[in-house]
Amino acid sequence: MSALEARLLARIAADGPISVAAYMAECLLDPEHGYYATRDPLGRAGDFTTAPEISQMFGELLGLALGQTWLEQGRPAPFTLAELGPGRGTLMADALRALRAVPGCLDAARGHLVEASPALRARQRDALEGHAVSWHDTVDALPDAPLFLVANEFFDALPIRQFQREGDLWRERRVGARDEGLAMGLAGPAPQPALAGRLADTADGDLVEIRPAAPAIAAAIGRRIQTFGGAALILDYGGWGGSGDTLQAVRGHSYADPLQAPGEADLTAHVDFAELARATPSARSRLTPQGVFLERLGITARAQTLARGLSGAALESHVTAHRRLTHPDEMGTLFQCLAFHPEETPPPPGVDP
Numbered sequence: 001m002s003a004l005e006a007r008l009l010a011r012i013a014a015d016g017p018i019s020v021a022a023y024m025a026e027c028l029l030d031p032e033h034g035y036y037a038t039r040d041p042l043g044r045a046g047d048f049t050t051a052p053e054i055s056q057m058f059g060e061l062l063g064l065a066l067g068q069t070w071l072e073q074g075r076p077a078p079f080t081l082a083e084l085g086p087g088r089g090t091l092m093a094d095a096l097r098a099l100r101a102v103p104g105c106l107d108a109a110r111g112h113l114v115e116a117s118p119a120l121r122a123r124q125r126d127a128l129e130g131h132a133v134s135w136h137d138t139v140d141a142l143p144d145a146p147l148f149l150v151a152n153e154f155f156d157a158l159p160i161r162q163f164q165r166e167g168d169l170w171r172e173r174r175v176g177a178r179d180e181g182l183a184m185g186l187a188g189p190a191p192q193p194a195l196a197g198r199l200a201d202t203a204d205g206d207l208v209e210i211r212p213a214a215p216a217i218a219a220a221i222g223r224r225i226q227t228f229g230g231a232a233l234i235l236d237y238g239g240w241g242g243s244g245d246t247l248q249a250v251r252g253h254s255y256a257d258p259l260q261a262p263g264e265a266d267l268t269a270h271v272d273f274a275e276l277a278r279a280t281p282s283a284r285s286r287l288t289p290q291g292v293f294l295e296r297l298g299i300t301a302r303a304q305t306l307a308r309g310l311s312g313a314a315l316e317s318h319v320t321a322h323r324r325l326t327h328p329d330e331m332g333t334l335f336q337c338l339a340f341h342p343e344e345t346p347p348p349p350g351v352d353p
């Protein structure tokens with residue numbers, strides 16, 4: 001039994017079962033044993049890979065989409081170029097390289113990264129050597145200034161709570177103990193004012209998820225964008241509303257039991273983009289599939305340019321990467337993009353207004 005599992009079992013024995021959110025928070029960010037806090041889980045050798053790790057084209061195109069929006073908004077200077085949960089810093093490094101082509105942009109940009117993991121902050125420092133960037137624990141620390149922001153696979157890692165409907169009441173799904181191991185259970189039925197809106201689109205027995213930290217983060221981003229200008233590109237896997245248990249654990253590029261080996265597997269859940277859209281005081285785009293978004297930003301032309309310098313296995317892997325990012329059977333429709341922008345200005349290129 002791992003140290004974290006023993007500690008969780010002791011806590012449950014003392015205080016009773018804990019919410020799925022409390023479980024996720026401990027597993028991901030416990031300073032001593034947490035999954036993100038203690039390691040770099042990304043890339044082929046890690047547990048999972050992400051779009052910026054698949055191809056440089058992803059960060060380049062997202063960077064240029066923000067650069068284009070910055071031009072259209074009259075080149076505000078200085079402005080905040082921010083990323084939430086930057087992982088290895090690959091996306092930001094690729095975006096900064098691409099933004100060299102936008103005259104004046106990098107001189108006006110101030111890099112700000114929101115990252116909870118000390119291990120990943122160290123990776124980001126290496127990837128972004130030579131660039132002046134600062135790190136923050138939360139979005140509230142971002143400056144009051146025009147904000148151009150990207151978040152890829154950040155919201156899916158934020159803890160969720162799960163509730164199962166019983167009549168007009170809700171039973172919270174909780175992590176407890178059974179046979180000396182961790183086990184899922186249900187709390188007694190109770191009213192949940194936060195879920196009042198979900199009685200209309202669910203039936204008895206349905207499971208719904210909420211992400212308690214997400215609305216405040218979306219509001220903090222949207223307030224800066226509405227007040228000072230800017231745009232946010234939020235990409236993740238998920239959809240609009242929806243129901244069902246989407247909690248998943250991934251370890252060594254395979255699905256695992258979320259209660260097995262706490263702290264050793266990545267835990268995520270689908271992002272409900274409607275929850276983010278409701279919370280922002282800014283305007284927002286419609287949800288746009290990642291494949292469509294990247295095609296509109298010109299990924300095919302960029303892929304062809306890069307392909308000219310490649311041959312053999314490198315060319316093959318480049319072609320595979322393009323397909324992985326965009327094809328409907330791969331990440332093209334599973335991942336979606338939502339953009340925030342000021343009421344007075346059009347959304348960034350590539351998204352459906």
Ligand code: SAH
Pocket residue numbers: 036042050051052053084085086087088091114115116117120137151152153154157158
């Ligand atoms: N965006 C990167 C990494 C995705 S993994 C990529 O696409 O490759 C999720 C990232 O969010 C990691 O950097 C993780 O450490 C960070 N993270 C998770 N929860 C966080 C929180 N509550 N606050 C800040 N960062 C968090």
